[in-house]
Amino acid sequence: MNEGKVRSYPSPQRAETCPLLLGVIFTLVVATLGNALSHLPVLDRVGAMLTSILLAVLYRNTVGYPEGLKDGIRFAGQKVLRFAIVLYGFKLNIQVIIHKGASLLLYDAQSIALSIAVTMLIAHIIGAERRLSLLLGIGTGVCGAAAIAAAAPVLEAEEEETAIGVGIVALVGTIFALAYAFLRSRLPLSPVEYGVLSGISLHRDSPCCRRSLPRRAGCPGGSASGKLGRVFLMVPLVFTIAIANRKRGGSQMRGNVPFPWFLAGFIATSLIGTYFPIPKDLLNLISTGASFLLASAMVGLGLNVHLANLRERALKPMAAMLTASVVLSLASYFTITH
Known part of the structure; x- marks a missing residue:
């Protein structure tokens, strides 16, 4: 009776697509949970990204790595990560940087150079x-997790390295942001000077600026402008690293150094967001989406972190970054006051 009937089998392409999609969905679910938990006391200080990474690390080291979803998780940690960086370009208002002039960019460039130099020393x-x-030095000097995410593919960083770097830079950034908020009323600085100080030396907003957007002047005296300048300088910095590594043939890396084409997308979205009449609500929605996708990508990376290796790998680089952060803060303070 069944003669003439052809039994259908799932195509190889569909079989490959299913775990890929499920893996991406898994990272999105964890990122959603991390975002929800980040509104709780204490966790609201560290933010959704670090909370999501912590959840991923906890899952990896208790339940285990979900091998069946490996393709989708790796897709999130690589492709989704690059797409999030492209969307992140909408946060960068080039017109604000042009309006503030070359002096602020010079301060920002000095901050980046000092951070990387001291960290590496x-x-x-x-x-x-x-x-x-080096990832931590870049994150400290530029703009935290986004800078590490942009530089990691060029440096051919391991997924565990990238996740550890993002976690450390988010944690240390939170500590310094709270310290800046505590010292604000105790420092002999005007609101403008304090804004410039936080803008050129903090890679994370202090609590008083937590909700500020690139096009708002809500932070005192140009804090957002200083951060915008550092985000802007992330592009030539990463391109320079990529070109230098390609010329060296990746002698100190693992071979094929990828060219960061996703930064071209970052530049394009920056230009679109700056010069095209896009509604502010839509820009805010894109900004929120970029942050959420970046958190999802960090989940994909965080699932590769082994707690057994964390102490051995993280403590010394973290000490180097902490030293660089203190030096950067002090140098920025004396630059502004003298």
Whole structure:
């Protein structure tokens, strides 16, 4: 009776697509949970991204790595990550940077150079991992997690390295942001000077600026403008690293150094967001989406973190970054007051 009937089988393409999609959905679900938990006391200080990474690390080291979803998780940690960086470009208002002039960009460039130089110097002295330390130096000097996410593919960083770097930079950034908020009324600085100080030395907003957007002047005296300048300089910095590594043939990396084409998308979205009449509500929605996708990508990376390796790998680079953060804060303060 069944003669003439052809039994259908799932195509290989469909079979491959299913775990890929489920893996991406898994990272989105964890990121959603991390975002929800980040509104709780204490966790509201560290933010959704770090909370999502912590959930991913906790899952990996208790339940285990979901091998069946590996393709989708890796897709989130690589492709979704790059797409989030492209969307992140909408946060960058180039017109604000042009209006503030070259002097602010010079301060920002000095902050980036100092952060990377001090981090790498201390890392060399204490024997910290070079690549993880460099990621932390870039994150400290530029704009935290987004800068690490942009630089990691160029440096051919391991997924565990990237996740550890993002977690450390988010944690240390939170500590310094709270310290800045505590010291604000105790420092002999005007609101404008304090804004410039936080803008050129903090990679994360202090609590008084937590809800500020690139097009708002809600932070005192140009804090947002200072951060915009550092985000702007992330593009030439990462391109420079990519070109330098390609010329060296990846001698100190693992071989094929990818060119960061996603940064071209970042530049394009920056130009679109700056010069095209896009409604503010839509820009805010895109900004929120970019942050959520970045958190989802960090979940994909965080699932590769082994707690057994964390102490050995993280402590020395973190010490180098903490030293660089203190030096940057002090140098920025004396630059502004003298």
